[in-house]
Amino acid sequence: SAVISQKPSRDICQRGTSLTIQCQVDSQVTMMFWYRQQPGQSLTLIATANQGSEATYESGFVIDKFPISRPNLTFSTLTVSNMSPEDSSIYLCSGHVGGQRGYTFGSGTRLTVV
């Protein structure tokens, strides 16, 4: 099955700064998805990242706060901008590789904003 390498695995950041999370897939993926998982809760979709077009954001998430890049079919980044303690969470990327069952996830980025 596909492997998604996500980094950093964790970070502690000062409020007001930004962090960029990267995901690299070992196969071509049409759409990649970015999720947030807050402690004790399930995954909430932030946005869907397509290659060559702007990402599609879910209700409650905006491009200025969570800009996404998708320069090719194997790579995507999510930036958490102007961070506040409320942004402390686990961020996960995911993708579906054609011909495979289900979706594969990156190992997650555990973000703490202080």
Added chain:
Amino acid sequence: RKEVEQDPGPFNVPEGATVAFNCTYSNSASQSFFWYRQDCRKEPKLLMSVYSSGNEDGRFTAQLNRASQYISLLIRDSKLSDSATYLCVVNKGGTASKLTFGTGTRLQVTL
């Protein structure tokens, strides 16, 4: 109403027990259904897809009832290593469309 609803648990069962989890979904247009397993501080991993005819993978059996919009997962002969959170996941569209996750059901298997 949440799109995908699960009993959060925790379900505490002894080793060797049989345990069943249920999940309901609200969108009748949903097309694909999955159970994912998430260990503490890890990413979700696909446990099994769920098909209308029901499907089995070793000790795990998944069922789908489209009329009732209900999905189940049965685990037989529970092992300590089955302790995890089990996420019910629904896909509304084609194979590359977005997933909707339930809140998960926590299982703790004890000696």
